[in-house]
Amino acid sequence: MQRALQTRKRGFRGSETEKEHSSNEIIEKMEEEDNEITSKEEQEEALVALIEHRTREVNNLRHRLAYTKNQVIFFILQSKPLFLNI
Secondary structure: OHHHHHHHHHOOOHHHHHHHHHHHHHHHHHHHHHHHHHHHHHHHHHHHHHHHHHHHHHHHHHHHHHHHHHHHHHHHHHHHHHHHOO
8 A cells, every 4th residue: 555655646657557556456446345345244243133132122021011911910800809899
């Protein structure tokens, strides 16, 4: 990369420098593409992890809701004689 910057500052000097500049640009573009792919892969992995986490949260909340409903029903059944004044 340093060499590419130096070449740009000095300007092109013959076909050898042009080839070098061209290959450096290709390498830089390939590195950028690799970074983009890595970034996309990381984003996909993060999204999958988030979906899995939210799925576990939803299942946990469903379980808590079912437990709470059972507790309310149990309380009502236990308290029914009090409400009926029997």
